[in-house]
Amino acid sequence: MVSFDGLTDLWDRLFGAQPDPPPLLVVLTGLAALVVVSTRLPWRVARNAITIAHEGGHALIALLTGRKLRGIRLHSDTSGLTLSAGRPTGLGMILTLLAGYVAPPLVGLAGAWLLGGNRITLLLWIAVVLLLAMLVMIRNAFGVISLLVTGGVVLAVSWYASPQVQAAFAYTGVWFLLLGGVRPVVELQRLRSRGRMPASDADQLAGLTPFPAFFWVTVFALVNLAVLAVGAALLADPLLDGTPLPTL
Numbered sequence: 001m002v003s004f005d006g007l008t009d010l011w012d013r014l015f016g017a018q019p020d021p022p023p024l025l026v027v028l029t030g031l032a033a034l035v036v037v038s039t040r041l042p043w044r045v046a047r048n049a050i051t052i053a054h055e056g057g058h059a060l061i062a063l064l065t066g067r068k069l070r071g072i073r074l075h076s077d078t079s080g081l082t083l084s085a086g087r088p089t090g091l092g093m094i095l096t097l098l099a100g101y102v103a104p105p106l107v108g109l110a111g112a113w114l115l116g117g118n119r120i121t122l123l124l125w126i127a128v129v130l131l132l133a134m135l136v137m138i139r140n141a142f143g144v145i146s147l148l149v150t151g152g153v154v155l156a157v158s159w160y161a162s163p164q165v166q167a168a169f170a171y172t173g174v175w176f177l178l179l180g181g182v183r184p185v186v187e188l189q190r191l192r193s194r195g196r197m198p199a200s201d202a203d204q205l206a207g208l209t210p211f212p213a214f215f216w217v218t219v220f221a222l223v224n225l226a227v228l229a230v231g232a233a234l235l236a237d238p239l240l241d242g243t244p245l246p247t248l
Contacts, residue, residue, distance in 0.1 A: 017118040021167045026235055029168055033175035037183055047078040048146055049173075050104045050180045056134050057103025058082035058096055065092030072134065074143035094208055097201045101185055101220040105227040108177030111170070112234040120170045124158035127151075127173075171235065178231040181224040189217045 036042040055072050059082050062069050067086035074080045082100075086092060114123040131151035138144050157169045191197040192213065202216040209216075 018120045018163050018167065020118060021171065025164075025168055026171060029171035030175045030179075030232075030235070033172055033179050036176060037179045043183070044078065046176065047180070047184075048074070049150065049176065050184060051078050051080045052131070052134070052147065052150065053104040053107050053177060054100045054184070055080040055082045056130070057099040057106070059084075059134065059137060060103075061099040062086075062092075062096045065095055067092055067096060069137055071139035072137045072143065073140045074138065074146050075140075076142050080143075089208055094205060097205050097208070098216075098219075100201050101188070102181070102223045102227070104177045104184075105181030105224045105231065108174050108181065109227050109231045109234075111174035111177065112231040115170060115174060116234045116237055120163070120166050121158055123170055123174075124154050124166065128155045128158065174231070174235065178228045178235075182221070182228060185217060185220045185224060188220070189214070192217070 036046050051074060055074065059069055059072055062082065062084035065086075067084040070083035070085055072080065072082050084096060111123055111127075114120075114126075128151050131147050131154070135144065135147045135151070138147060157166055161169065188197065188200060188202065192200060192202065197203070200213070202213040202220070205211070205216040206213040
Protein backbone atom coordinates (compact mmCIF):
# COMPACT_ATOMS: atom_id res chain seq x y z
CA MET A 1 0.00 0.00 0.00
CA VAL A 2 1.33 3.43 -0.95
CA SER A 3 1.85 5.73 2.02
CA PHE A 4 0.74 9.34 2.15
CA ASP A 5 4.36 10.43 2.36
CA GLY A 6 5.09 8.37 -0.74
CA LEU A 7 2.30 10.06 -2.68
CA THR A 8 3.52 13.46 -1.50
CA ASP A 9 7.04 12.67 -2.66
CA LEU A 10 5.73 11.51 -6.04
CA TRP A 11 3.63 14.69 -6.39
CA ASP A 12 6.63 16.86 -5.55
CA ARG A 13 8.77 14.91 -7.98
CA LEU A 14 6.30 15.35 -10.82
CA PHE A 15 5.16 18.92 -10.31
CA GLY A 16 8.14 20.45 -8.57
CA ALA A 17 10.53 22.66 -10.50
CA GLN A 18 14.00 21.35 -11.23
CA PRO A 19 17.12 23.55 -11.03
CA ASP A 20 17.85 25.94 -13.88
CA PRO A 21 19.91 24.17 -16.55
CA PRO A 22 23.40 25.49 -17.30
CA PRO A 23 23.28 27.80 -20.33
CA LEU A 24 25.92 25.65 -22.01
CA LEU A 25 23.56 22.65 -21.81
CA VAL A 26 20.90 24.57 -23.73
CA VAL A 27 23.41 25.41 -26.47
CA LEU A 28 24.92 21.93 -26.73
CA THR A 29 21.57 20.13 -26.81
CA GLY A 30 20.37 22.48 -29.55
CA LEU A 31 23.50 21.79 -31.58
CA ALA A 32 23.12 18.04 -31.02
CA ALA A 33 19.53 18.13 -32.26
CA LEU A 34 20.59 20.20 -35.28
CA VAL A 35 23.27 17.62 -36.15
CA VAL A 36 20.73 14.79 -35.96
CA VAL A 37 18.24 16.65 -38.15
CA SER A 38 20.83 17.65 -40.76
CA THR A 39 22.74 14.37 -41.15
CA ARG A 40 21.42 11.41 -43.09
CA LEU A 41 21.81 8.31 -40.92
CA PRO A 42 20.93 9.84 -37.53
CA TRP A 43 17.92 11.51 -39.14
CA ARG A 44 16.67 8.22 -40.61
CA VAL A 45 16.73 6.66 -37.14
CA ALA A 46 15.41 9.61 -35.12
CA ARG A 47 12.78 10.61 -37.68
CA ASN A 48 10.46 7.98 -36.22
CA ALA A 49 9.83 10.36 -33.31
CA ILE A 50 8.65 12.98 -35.79
CA THR A 51 6.35 10.42 -37.40
CA ILE A 52 4.87 9.54 -34.01
CA ALA A 53 4.08 13.21 -33.38
CA HIS A 54 2.80 13.66 -36.96
CA GLU A 55 0.35 10.76 -36.75
CA GLY A 56 -0.57 11.71 -33.20
CA GLY A 57 -1.52 15.15 -34.49
CA HIS A 58 -3.81 13.64 -37.12
CA ALA A 59 -5.39 11.36 -34.52
CA LEU A 60 -5.98 14.05 -31.90
CA ILE A 61 -7.61 16.51 -34.28
CA ALA A 62 -9.71 13.74 -35.81
CA LEU A 63 -11.11 12.98 -32.36
CA LEU A 64 -11.58 16.65 -31.45
CA THR A 65 -13.52 17.32 -34.65
CA GLY A 66 -15.89 14.41 -34.07
CA ARG A 67 -14.37 11.90 -36.45
CA LYS A 68 -14.06 8.24 -35.42
CA LEU A 69 -10.47 7.12 -35.15
CA ARG A 70 -9.95 3.71 -36.80
CA GLY A 71 -6.29 3.21 -36.07
CA ILE A 72 -2.69 4.33 -36.55
CA ARG A 73 0.11 2.51 -38.32
CA LEU A 74 3.81 3.30 -38.05
CA HIS A 75 6.20 1.78 -40.58
CA SER A 76 9.90 0.96 -40.48
CA ASP A 77 10.62 3.42 -43.31
CA THR A 78 9.42 6.19 -40.91
CA SER A 79 6.17 6.69 -42.80
CA GLY A 80 2.82 6.42 -41.06
CA LEU A 81 -0.92 6.29 -41.64
CA THR A 82 -3.85 7.44 -39.53
CA LEU A 83 -7.31 6.25 -40.52
CA SER A 84 -10.48 7.96 -39.34
CA ALA A 85 -14.12 7.69 -40.33
CA GLY A 86 -16.50 10.56 -40.96
CA ARG A 87 -17.38 13.05 -43.64
CA PRO A 88 -14.75 12.94 -46.41
CA THR A 89 -15.07 16.70 -46.80
CA GLY A 90 -15.63 19.68 -44.55
CA LEU A 91 -13.72 21.52 -41.84
CA GLY A 92 -13.09 18.45 -39.70
CA MET A 93 -11.31 16.63 -42.51
CA ILE A 94 -9.35 19.74 -43.46
CA LEU A 95 -8.14 20.30 -39.90
CA THR A 96 -7.25 16.61 -39.53
CA LEU A 97 -5.09 16.71 -42.67
CA LEU A 98 -3.59 20.05 -41.67
CA ALA A 99 -2.53 18.80 -38.23
CA GLY A 100 0.08 16.25 -39.26
CA TYR A 101 3.01 18.32 -40.49
CA VAL A 102 2.56 21.07 -37.90
CA ALA A 103 2.16 18.70 -34.93
CA PRO A 104 5.85 17.93 -34.16
CA PRO A 105 6.97 21.57 -33.67
CA LEU A 106 3.75 22.40 -31.81
CA VAL A 107 4.46 19.51 -29.42
CA GLY A 108 7.98 20.87 -29.15
CA LEU A 109 6.59 24.32 -28.36
CA ALA A 110 4.50 22.89 -25.52
CA GLY A 111 7.61 21.15 -24.27
CA ALA A 112 9.60 24.38 -24.46
CA TRP A 113 6.93 26.11 -22.38
CA LEU A 114 7.20 23.42 -19.71
CA LEU A 115 10.98 23.61 -19.76
CA GLY A 116 10.69 27.36 -19.34
CA GLY A 117 9.11 26.63 -15.96
CA ASN A 118 11.76 23.99 -15.19
CA ARG A 119 9.10 21.25 -15.17
CA ILE A 120 11.47 18.71 -16.69
CA THR A 121 10.19 15.56 -14.97
CA LEU A 122 6.58 16.57 -15.61
CA LEU A 123 7.37 16.99 -19.30
CA LEU A 124 8.86 13.50 -19.49
CA TRP A 125 5.89 11.92 -17.71
CA ILE A 126 3.40 13.71 -19.94
CA ALA A 127 5.30 12.30 -22.92
CA VAL A 128 4.97 8.79 -21.48
CA VAL A 129 1.21 9.24 -20.91
CA LEU A 130 0.69 10.51 -24.47
CA LEU A 131 2.65 7.60 -25.92
CA LEU A 132 0.59 5.10 -23.91
CA ALA A 133 -2.64 6.76 -25.04
CA MET A 134 -1.49 6.54 -28.65
CA LEU A 135 -0.48 2.89 -28.17
CA VAL A 136 -4.14 1.93 -27.78
CA MET A 137 -4.80 2.95 -31.39
CA ILE A 138 -1.74 1.34 -33.00
CA ARG A 139 -2.66 -1.37 -35.48
CA ASN A 140 0.67 -2.93 -36.50
CA ALA A 141 3.54 -4.68 -34.75
CA PHE A 142 6.27 -2.20 -35.69
CA GLY A 143 4.15 0.65 -34.35
CA VAL A 144 3.61 -1.14 -31.04
CA ILE A 145 7.34 -1.88 -30.66
CA SER A 146 8.25 1.66 -31.66
CA LEU A 147 5.98 3.24 -29.06
CA LEU A 148 6.96 0.79 -26.31
CA VAL A 149 10.66 1.40 -26.90
CA THR A 150 10.24 5.17 -27.08
CA GLY A 151 8.02 5.28 -24.01
CA GLY A 152 10.32 2.93 -22.12
CA VAL A 153 13.34 5.12 -22.76
CA VAL A 154 11.51 8.26 -21.67
CA LEU A 155 10.15 6.56 -18.55
CA ALA A 156 13.56 5.18 -17.59
CA VAL A 157 15.18 8.60 -17.93
CA SER A 158 12.43 10.28 -15.91
CA TRP A 159 12.60 7.70 -13.11
CA TYR A 160 16.26 6.72 -12.82
CA ALA A 161 18.37 9.48 -14.36
CA SER A 162 19.91 12.36 -12.46
CA PRO A 163 18.41 15.85 -12.86
CA GLN A 164 21.30 16.80 -15.15
CA VAL A 165 20.70 13.83 -17.45
CA GLN A 166 16.95 14.46 -17.43
CA ALA A 167 17.57 18.07 -18.42
CA ALA A 168 19.92 17.11 -21.25
CA PHE A 169 17.46 14.48 -22.54
CA ALA A 170 14.44 16.78 -22.34
CA TYR A 171 16.15 19.75 -23.98
CA THR A 172 17.54 17.58 -26.77
CA GLY A 173 14.12 16.08 -27.41
CA VAL A 174 12.34 19.42 -27.50
CA TRP A 175 14.98 20.98 -29.74
CA PHE A 176 14.65 17.95 -32.02
CA LEU A 177 10.87 18.31 -32.33
CA LEU A 178 11.19 22.02 -33.10
CA LEU A 179 13.96 21.62 -35.65
CA GLY A 180 12.75 18.29 -36.98
CA GLY A 181 9.41 19.73 -38.01
CA VAL A 182 11.04 21.72 -40.80
CA ARG A 183 12.91 19.01 -42.71
CA PRO A 184 9.85 16.81 -43.50
CA VAL A 185 8.18 19.77 -45.21
CA VAL A 186 11.24 20.23 -47.43
CA GLU A 187 11.27 16.50 -48.15
CA LEU A 188 7.55 16.60 -48.91
CA GLN A 189 7.94 19.26 -51.58
CA ARG A 190 11.00 17.52 -53.06
CA LEU A 191 9.08 14.25 -53.42
CA ARG A 192 6.00 16.03 -54.75
CA SER A 193 8.08 17.77 -57.42
CA ARG A 194 9.18 14.30 -58.58
CA GLY A 195 5.61 13.01 -58.63
CA ARG A 196 6.29 10.50 -55.84
CA MET A 197 3.67 11.65 -53.31
CA PRO A 198 0.43 12.23 -55.24
CA ALA A 199 -1.71 11.52 -52.16
CA SER A 200 0.22 13.63 -49.64
CA ASP A 201 -1.55 15.67 -46.98
CA ALA A 202 -0.98 18.79 -49.07
CA ASP A 203 -2.50 17.20 -52.19
CA GLN A 204 -5.50 15.95 -50.25
CA LEU A 205 -5.99 19.45 -48.84
CA ALA A 206 -5.82 20.81 -52.38
CA GLY A 207 -8.66 18.47 -53.30
CA LEU A 208 -10.80 19.77 -50.42
CA THR A 209 -10.09 23.48 -50.78
CA PRO A 210 -9.66 26.06 -53.55
CA PHE A 211 -5.92 26.28 -52.83
CA PRO A 212 -3.21 24.26 -54.63
CA ALA A 213 -0.99 21.77 -52.86
CA PHE A 214 2.02 24.10 -52.93
CA PHE A 215 0.00 26.64 -50.94
CA TRP A 216 -0.45 24.07 -48.17
CA VAL A 217 3.21 23.08 -48.26
CA THR A 218 4.00 26.78 -47.78
CA VAL A 219 1.56 26.96 -44.86
CA PHE A 220 3.28 23.96 -43.23
CA ALA A 221 6.67 25.61 -43.69
CA LEU A 222 5.66 29.04 -42.39
CA VAL A 223 3.87 27.64 -39.34
CA ASN A 224 6.77 25.37 -38.45
CA LEU A 225 9.35 28.13 -38.87
CA ALA A 226 7.29 30.49 -36.71
CA VAL A 227 6.84 27.85 -34.02
CA LEU A 228 10.57 27.09 -34.17
CA ALA A 229 11.37 30.75 -33.58
CA VAL A 230 9.03 31.01 -30.58
CA GLY A 231 10.18 27.71 -29.13
CA ALA A 232 13.84 28.63 -29.55
CA ALA A 233 13.20 31.90 -27.72
CA LEU A 234 11.66 29.98 -24.80
CA LEU A 235 14.53 27.51 -24.67
CA ALA A 236 17.11 30.28 -24.91
CA ASP A 237 15.77 32.06 -21.83
CA PRO A 238 18.63 30.74 -19.62
CA LEU A 239 21.04 32.38 -22.07
CA LEU A 240 19.37 35.75 -21.66
CA ASP A 241 19.29 36.00 -17.87
CA GLY A 242 22.73 37.47 -17.66
CA THR A 243 24.51 34.25 -16.75
CA PRO A 244 27.74 34.00 -18.76
CA LEU A 245 28.53 30.79 -20.60
CA PRO A 246 31.36 28.82 -19.02
CA THR A 247 34.48 28.51 -21.10
CA LEU A 248 35.49 25.11 -22.42
